Amino acid sequence: MTPSESTLLEMRGVRKTFGPVIALDNVTLNVKRGEIHGLLGGNGAGKTTLMNVLFGLYKADAGEIAVDGRVAQVRSPREAIGLGIGMVHQQFLQVNSFSAAENIVLGTPLRNRPTLDLTTPKQKIRALSEKFGLSLDPDATLESQPMGVRQRVEILKALYRDAKLLILDEPTTMLTPQQVDSLFNSLRAMVKSGLSVIFITHKLREVLTLCERITVLRNGKSVITLAREEATEDTFIKAMVGEEMNIGRSLLFAKSSYETEIAQVGSKELLKVDGLSVEAASQENQVISDWSFTLREGEILGVAGVAGNGQHELAESLMGIRPCKGKVVFDGAEMTTLVTRDLLARGIAYVPENRWDDGLLPKATVAQNLILGSHRRPPYSNGLMLNLGAILKRSQELIDEFKIKTESPQSLAANLSGGNVQRMMLARAFSQNPKLMIVHNPTQGLDIPSTEFVYNKLLERKRAGMGTLLISENLDELFLMCNRVAAIYRGRIVGVLERGQFDAYRVGRMMSGLE
Amino acid sequence: MKQTFISIGNTLIPYLVAITASFLAAGLFIGMMGFDVLKAYETILLSSFRSPGAFAQTLVKFVPLLLQALAFTIPLAAGKFNIGGEGQLIVGAIGAAGVGIVFANLPIYLLLPLVIIAGVVFGALWAAFPAWLLYRFGINEILTTVLLNFVSFSLIDYIATEIWRDPAAGHPTTVPIGAGGELPLLMERTNLHAGFIIAVLIAVLVYIYTNHTSAGYELIATGANARASRAYGINVRSLFLLSLILGGGVAGLSGAIEVAGVHHRLIEGLQSNFLLLGLIIGLIAKGNHFGVPFVAFFIAVLEIGASSMQRTMSIPGEMVFIVEALILLFILLSDLVRKK
Numbered sequence: 140m141t142p143s144e145s146t147l148l149e150m151r152g153v154r155k156t157f158g159p160v161i162a163l164d165n166v167t168l169n170v171k172r173g174e175i176h177g178l179l180g181g182n183g184a185g186k187t188t189l190m191n192v193l194f195g196l197y198k199a200d201a202g203e204i205a206v207d208g209r210v211a212q213v214r215s216p217r218e219a220i221g222l223g224i225g226m227v228h229q230q231f232l233q234v235n236s237f238s239a240a241e242n243i244v245l246g247t248p249l250r251n252r253p254t255l256d257l258t259t260p261k262q263k264i265r266a267l268s269e270k271f272g273l274s275l276d277p278d279a280t281l282e283s284q285p286m287g288v289r290q291r292v293e294i295l296k297a298l299y300r301d302a303k304l305l306i307l308d309e310p311t312t313m314l315t316p317q318q319v320d321s322l323f324n325s326l327r328a329m330v331k332s333g334l335s336v337i338f339i340t341h342k343l344r345e346v347l348t349l350c351e352r353i354t355v356l357r358n359g360k361s362v363i364t365l366a367r368e369e370a371t372e373d374t375f376i377k378a379m380v381g382e383e384m385n386i387g388r389s390l391l392f393a394k395s396s397y398e399t400e401i402a403q404v405g406s407k408e409l410l411k412v413d414g415l416s417v418e419a420a421s422q423e424n425q426v427i428s429d430w431s432f433t434l435r436e437g438e439i440l441g442v443a444g445v446a447g448n449g450q451h452e453l454a455e456s457l458m459g460i461r462p463c464k465g466k467v468v469f470d471g472a473e474m475t476t477l478v479t480r481d482l483l484a485r486g487i488a489y490v491p492e493n494r495w496d497d498g499l500l501p502k503a504t505v506a507q508n509l510i511l512g513s514h515r516r517p518p519y520s521n522g523l524m525l526n527l528g529a530i531l532k533r534s535q536e537l538i539d540e541f542k543i544k545t546e547s548p549q550s551l552a553a554n555l556s557g558g559n560v561q562r563m564m565l566a567r568a569f570s571q572n573p574k575l576m577i578v579h580n581p582t583q584g585l586d587i588p589s590t591e592f593v594y595n596k597l598l599e600r601k602r603a604g605m606g607t608l609l610i611s612e613n614l615d616e617l618f619l620m621c622n623r624v625a626a627i628y629r630g631r632i633v634g635v636l637e638r639g640q641f642d643a644y645r646v647g648r649m650m651s652g653l654e
Numbered sequence: 655m656k657q658t659f660i661s662i663g664n665t666l667i668p669y670l671v672a673i674t675a676s677f678l679a680a681g682l683f684i685g686m687m688g689f690d691v692l693k694a695y696e697t698i699l700l701s702s703f704r705s706p707g708a709f710a711q712t713l714v715k716f717v718p719l720l721l722q723a724l725a726f727t728i729p730l731a732a733g734k735f736n737i738g739g740e741g742q743l744i745v746g747a748i749g750a751a752g753v754g755i756v757f758a759n760l761p762i763y764l765l766l767p768l769v770i771i772a773g774v775v776f777g778a779l780w781a782a783f784p785a786w787l788l789y790r791f792g793i794n795e796i797l798t799t800v801l802l803n804f805v806s807f808s809l810i811d812y813i814a815t816e817i818w819r820d821p822a823a824g825h826p827t828t829v830p831i832g833a834g835g836e837l838p839l840l841m842e843r844t845n846l847h848a849g850f851i852i853a854v855l856i857a858v859l860v861y862i863y864t865n866h867t868s869a870g871y872e873l874i875a876t877g878a879n880a881r882a883s884r885a886y887g888i889n890v891r892s893l894f895l896l897s898l899i900l901g902g903g904v905a906g907l908s909g910a911i912e913v914a915g916v917h918h919r920l921i922e923g924l925q926s927n928f929l930l931l932g933l934i935i936g937l938i939a940k941g942n943h944f945g946v947p948f949v950a951f952f953i954a955v956l957e958i959g960a961s962s963m964q965r966t967m968s969i970p971g972e973m974v975f976i977v978e979a980l981i982l983l984f985i986l987l988s989d990l991v992r993k994k
Contacts, residue, residue: 459884481888497885500878511875512886520868527866653785 146208147172147335148193149302150592151200152447155188158572162188164589166202168354170304171176175326177350179343181379181586185359186339187229187345190306194226195219206304225297226306231289233281239292239545240264240277243299260299271328272321285651286445287318295327306337310347312612313446316647323349325653342615343375356378380587390594391587402638404622405436409606410575415465415632417452426630427452427463434575434606439597442610444650448587449630450610451492454579457608458482458489470574483512488573490564491511492580492610498564499552506534506548509567533570538638541566542589560582569596576600594620614643660963669938672984680977689969697967698959698974705800708958710844710888716954717853718743721908723939723946724860725901728808729795730941731864732890733877733896738784738799739905740929742777746906748813749776750913751920753819754831765834770852771912777906778899780806785898789891796896810944814922826859826922837915847915856904857940873897931957931978955977 148170155163163185170176181187191197193204195213203210213219219226233242244260263279268275270574273291281289290310297305307326311319326336326349338350346353347367348476354364355378376386410433417427427449434440444450450510456463459479467474474482483489489512491497500508510519510530518529534548541562541636545555555563561584568576582590597607597620611617618622618641625635626649636642648654655841681691702712750773784798786889811954814826837847864870873893875883880890889986912924935953938947 215913455885458885461886478889479885483887491882491885496879497882500875500882502878503874507871507878509872510871511882514871514875515868520871523867523869525866525871526870653853 145172146170147206149205150189150193151203151205153192154200154575155192155197156200161359163192163281163359164201166356166359168285169362169364170335171352172335173217173333173337174351175330175349175354178337178339178356179341179346179375179379180356181341181355184341184356184379184586186341186356187308188359189356190226190308190337190339193619194224194306198265204389208249213324215381217437220302220643221302223301223303224306225300225302225304226295227290227293227297227310228307228390229312231293233289235282236280237392238278239275239284239288239295242281242292243277243296247300264295264299266432267295269291270332271298271325273325286313287321289314290314290322293326298329302334304335306339308339309341309459311340311342312337315445315651316614316643317651318647339347343372343379344615346374347372357381390598391591391619395446397418397598397654401439401601401620402622403601404438405604406452408433408438409436409438409470410434410510410608411466411468412457413466414470415453415456415463416469417449417456417461427456428630430465430632432625432632432635435599436606438623439601439609439621440609441617441624442616442627443617443624443646444627446612450579450625450627453490453628454489454577454608454610457577458487467555482513485518485570486571486574488568488576490568490576490578490581492583494557494560494564494583499560501551503552504532504549505543505545505552505555505563509534509537509550509561509570511546511567513567515573537566541569541592558586558589561585562589565593566597573605575606575608577608577610578610581609582613582616586629614646617641618643626650657743663982666729667990670986672981672988675984676980679980680704680973683904683976684969687969689967693714694967694973697963698956698977701959701962702955706841707844708962709842710841710846712951712954714959715852715957717849717911717915717981718908718926718928719859719931719957720853720950721904721911721946721955722928723730723935723950724857724940724943725905725908726932726936727939727943727946728860728864728873728904728939729894729897729901730936731870731873731877731882731916731943732893734788734894734897735796735906735973736781736799736901737796737903737929737933738781738802739908739932740907740925741799741803742780742902743856743912744806744810744910745780746773746777747920747924748909749773749811749912750835750910751818751831752813752959754835754913755829758805758832758835760832760834762834762836765832766837768833769831770907773905773906773908773910773913774903778903779907780906781898781902785895785902792906795894799898810920810922814920815862818920820919828920830919831913835914837911837979845916847911849911849915852907855941856907857947860904864943909930916979934978938985940985963976 146169150166150168153163153166162205166189170516178186180433188197192199193213195215195218204213205211211222240261242259243264244257264277273290275288283294288565302342312320313324340346340348350367352364352366353375355362358380376392390397413431413627415427415430419426442450442453452461456460457467459477459482469485490534500511515522518533519526531548538545542564543562544559565581582593585593600607609621610619622638624641624646626633628650629652633654636646677695684694685691700742702708722739725742726736730735750769753772754765762904784802787793787798788795811826814828818828820827820829822835824906837849840846840848840850851921864873872888875888876890884890913920917924931953935946935949939949956974956978960971963969964971
């Protein structure tokens with residue numbers, strides 16, 4: 140057996156439960172030396188849970204982990220690092236005011252602690268970053284760095300600690316297509332030098348271009364492990380979504396049959412924004428400067444950009460939550476001076492990006508959450524008194540339709556999982572039947588059938604001539620649903636592409652300010 | 655309806671456990687001090703029900719406890735902490751007594767409403783000051799409401815010793831209010847006054863407001879997540895202001911009732927320890943406005959039992975205060991246990 144063929148990591152029969160929820164059930168994973176192993180699955184399939192078990196963040200109820208053929212106990216991240224396992228989390232844990240080098244050495248034993256002389260570590264960091272094409276300036280503080288660089292810092296953290304196995308959890312979410320290519324090249328260089336990589340994602344396209352072998356997880360079970368060339372795209376899709384979905388009729392997978400319908404747009408202008416500007420609330424946020432665009436009836440207008448380039452400010456200023464300058468005309472009437480309550484009453488609904496802070500009332504019931512924003516209007520209220528019967532009835536309908544997993548409408552909303560909070564917010568927005576809907580990353584945390592459901596709902600709205608402003612970091616989603624996509628960078632609209640001109644690399648260049 | 659039944663059971667069980675555990679703990683102390691534990695339990699729990707007089711006494715105690723609890727839980731629903739119920743009670747009592755003394759000759763159908771309304775308005779104004787500081791400058795309401803309590807102590811001292819002092823009394827006390835300002839008695843040969851009806855009515859109104867109206871829904875939503883509420887069109891800063899002023903009005907009402915129903919004059923110290931007990935009641939009920947009146951009644955029973963126990967068995971009445979605090983502690987603990 141050649142070294143590259145031998146197994147580096149084996150996880151056997153791993154089981155993990157959280158109360159009554161079985162997150163992982165008899166999961167098996169086998170990673171070879173020098174391979175990029177894709178871990179594919181929809182949201183909630185158990186990918187991150189499995190990796191947290193491997194990294195010592197969770198204790199498995201059953202099963203064993205073997206590294207280099209030896210059974211190992213991983214009780215903490217420290218022990219995992221000792222075994223040569225490195226992990227890049229979805230949310231980076233970094234000290235913004237420290238330099239890249241300081242962030243990388245943080246927590247490692249240093250020989251010259253009192254002087255904090257980083258000459259030797261920096262040499263090692265430079266060597267690593269050259270070897271794998273992870274270019275960065277070790278002395279630059281992180282707060283000024285873009286996401287791609289901050290991710291390299293996380294990867295170098297693991298490599299600096301001599302990781303043999305690198306776990307990347309959804310590493311491409313925050314990156315432009317160009318940055319994704321560069322990341323993939325670095326990963327390929329790593330496996331060439333004998334490292335192994337576990338690449339977690341819910342994007343099939345990425346694993347198919349990058350990974351040699353792929354394990355698919357669904358509902359906490361490992362469904363199959365296949366080599367890339369052994370199987371077709373369809374095999375993986377079926378493994379991911381199971382049999383419950385008719386892929387042949389799916390909007391997500393059989394896109395072309397919906398093309399004409401999606402391309403159709405009404406003629407009347409629904410929303411006209413003229414010279415919209417938002418002052419920066421803090422230095423971290425980007426200002427919006429002088430945005431003008433229109434949205435027609437039946438149109439889905441996309442806004443593409445790397446997170447933090449003005450998307451949040453755009454949504455909040457249109458919803459009347461954040462003060463702004465400029466003129467907004469909606470449905471023939473000027474809206475600029477209206478407060479949020481009036482905007483909601485005129486038929487604008489909002490699905491915020493930050494669901495925990497802006498969307499959820501954790502200490503209230505699911506029903507109370509569902510009526511937020513409509514609580515002064517029929518059928519929930521006659522303006523003064525709430526109609527509790529109607530609220531419970533309508534809530535139950537929405538819970539059923541949007542498949543929100545909760546015991547009853549009167550259960551506490553704090554107990555909802557992330558995906559279910561997202562479903563609740565979508566149910567709330569769609570139930571208002573708004574003429575204009577502003578949705579920010581609407582399918583984050585949803586599994587594939589739920590994503591499909593949301594897209595079909597958006598399509599229904601389109602047929603009825605209603606407008607949608609779709610702000611998303613997922614280019615696939617924008618290209619699938621939108622009639623036009625506006626690419627933004629540092630608070631400016633760089634350009635607007637029509638359907639038919641959509642090109643991921645072009646949008647990627649616009650999103651990084653290169654065009 | 656089955657679901658509702660189960661959830662009520664789930665809510666009540668931790669309470670029963672907490673009460674039992676606190677009584678066992680207190681029994682341990684009482685036993686170690688050499689007293690008869692069972693007799694002490696009996697006295698604490700049953701004194702209120704031994705005679706119509708004792709029961710009336712319990713209800714009289716119930717009134718300020720309920721209103722002080724509401725003065726705390728109304729702002730709490732919006733996520734704000736009113737710890738100034740004591741000061742608002744005192745200033746409400748000053749307003750009520752002032753009107754009752756100045757217009758002493760008015761007939762009851764004029765004077766009584768004026769006395770009560772003065773209490774509400776003075777209490778609301780006393781809370782409006784910290785509420786405005788919060789609204790305008792974002793100053794933490796916990797600090798300002800607590801500090802204003804101390805101002806009110808000096809204020810009542812000044813009024814009871816300088817303005818309307820009763821020269822015959824040995825303790826800082828004002829002259830009595832006009833007879834038309836006194837709340838009528840509900841039961842003969844007891845001191846149960848009509849303030850009881852007012853308090854129950856207020857509790858019902860607060861329950862309807864918070865649980866059955868759109869405006870009350872906004873209060874609850876704001877308390878659950880002010881940022882999200884704002885994103886969905888609720889003017890949360892105005893609700894902070896409103897909820898604190900409403901709380902102050904209810905606290906002021908409790909002051910007016912103490913003057914018009916119990917003392918018929920302003921007496922320094924009439925605030926007793928109602929604020930602290932009100933906070934305990936509000937927290938034990940977890941701000942649930944259906945539960946507040948029942949908890950308030952239970953605490954009133956314990957308080958009456960405590961004084962009776964002190965009288966007949968010479969066990970310190972503070973023992974009951976320990977029981978009350980332990981109940982709260984165990985209730986909070988049960989929340990933690992359930993979360994794990």
